[in-house]
Amino acid sequence: QVQLQESGPGLVKPSQTLSLTCTVSGGSISSGSYYWSWIRQPAGKGLEWIGRIHISGSTNYNPSLKSRVTMSVDTSKNQFSLKLSSVTAADTAVYYCARDNTSGGVTTSFDYWGQGTLVTVSS
Amino acid sequence: QSALTQPASVSGSPGQSITISCTGTSSDVGGYNYVSWYQQHPGKAPKLLIFDVSKRPSGVSNRFSGSKSGNTASLTISGLQAEDEADYYCSSYTSSNTRVFGGGTKVTVL
Numbered sequence: 001q002v003q004l005q006e007s008g009p010g011l012v013k014p015s016q017t018l019s020l021t022c023t024v025s026g027g028s029i030s031s032g033s034y035y036w037s038w039i040r041q042p043a044g045k046g047l048e049w050i051g052r053i054h055i056s057g058s059t060n061y062n063p064s065l066k067s068r069v070t071m072s073v074d075t076s077k078n079q080f081s082l083k084l085s086s087v088t089a090a091d092t093a094v095y096y097c098a099r100d101n102t103s104g105g106v107t108t109s110f111d112y113w114g115q116g117t118l119v120t121v122s123s
Numbered sequence: 124q125s126a127l128t129q130p131a132s133v134s135g136s137p138g139q140s141i142t143i144s145c146t147g148t149s150s151d152v153g154g155y156n157y158v159s160w161y162q163q164h165p166g167k168a169p170k171l172l173i174f175d176v177s178k179r180p181s182g183v184s185n186r187f188s189g190s191k192s193g194n195t196a197s198l199t200i201s202g203l204q205a206e207d208e209a210d211y212y213c214s215s216y217t218s219s220n221t222r223v224f225g226g227g228t229k230v231t232v233l
Contacts, residue, residue, distance in 0.1 A: 037222070046126065047161075047169065047212050049222040060220050063124060096168060107222055109159035109174035109214070116168050 002027040004097050004114035012091075012121050018084040022097030022114055023077070029055055030075045035100035035107055038071065038082045040093040041116075048093075052100055052107060053080055087121045094118050127152065127213055127225035134231040135203045143228045145196040145213030151223055153194035157216035160189055160198045163227075164209045172211075173198060200230070208232045 008020035022036070029036065035058075038050040051061035053071040061069045065084070073080040084091060095117055098110040128146040135141040145152065145160075152158055158176045161169035171180055173189035176196060186201045196215070200207055213225040 039224075046227040047214075047224040049214075049224060052222075062221060063219065101174060103157075103175075106155075106157060106216055106220075108157045108216065109171055110161075110169070111171050111174070111180065113168040113170075 002099060002112045004099065004112055006095060006097050006114045006117040008117060008119070010118060010120060012087055012119060013123050014088055014121055015086055018082070018087050018091060018119055018121070020082045020095055020097075020117065020119070021079050022081070023079050024099075025078070028075075029073060029078050029080065032056070033102075035102055035105075036073070036080045037098045037100050037107070037110060039096045039098055039110070039113075040091075041096070042090075042093040050082065050084075050095075089121050092119065092121045124151075124217055124219065124221060124223050127215060127223055129211075129213060129225035129228045131226070132229045132231065134233055135200075136233045137203055137205065139203050140199060140201040141203060141230065143198045143200075143211055143213075143230070145198070145215075145225045147194050147196075147215055147223070149194060150218040151215040152191065152196050152213075154218060155216045156191070158189065158191060158196040159214045160187075160196075161212045161214065162207075162209050163212065169212060203232055205232050 037052040099112040100107040160173040
């Protein structure tokens with residue numbers, strides 16, 4: 001059974017960079033069969049897809065966040081990561097990592113999710 | 124990219140059927156059969172209910188079904204149960220090779 005677990009600071013100061021890591025267990029990222037996504041949810045609001053990464057290094061980002069987002073993957077640790085720069089209070093949210101079910105490189109759905117981690121942007 | 128449009132809330136009595144709509148454009152919902160649906164209970168991570176418009180992952184009750192017509196996808200919950208009270212989100216692939224979610228629908232079991 002695939003499991004994902006987010007980790008990282010729960011508090012980030014405005015204008016700084018938010019950094020999160022997702023550790024995958026029960027399956028190898030190195031198989032190359034999947035993309036891996038980050039999704040966030042502000043309190044009381046809906047889900048927002050941030051972007052995805054493949055072990056090849058291929059990425060796709062939400063156009064509204066693209067200028068501030070960087071994703072990377074570490075196959076030796078079976079992890080992938082998110083960096084979001086120049087954060088403001090509007091970036092306060094629960095951040096989820098998820099596995100993309102893909103068909104021909106297209107993400108068709110998110111079949112496994114982490115439990116989520118709350119990141120608060122505040123001085 | 125704009126969020127897909129879902130009703131804010133839908134309610135029904137136990138045993139009834141309800142349908143949640145998800146409206147997009149020809150660049151997302153209408154253009155591809157890559158619509159998925161998620162159930163989210165308070166404080167929990169979303170759970171995949173439907174993928175590829177109408178397919179159910181193993182272990183998901185057959186009371187949940189999906190369909191699509193034009194730019195609108197739908198999730199139907201039949202035989203509504205108390206445990207179905209949750210938030211539901213649709214998601215679609217887009218022509219920009221990105222994913223977009225709906226705003227979410229709160230289902231209340233009366």
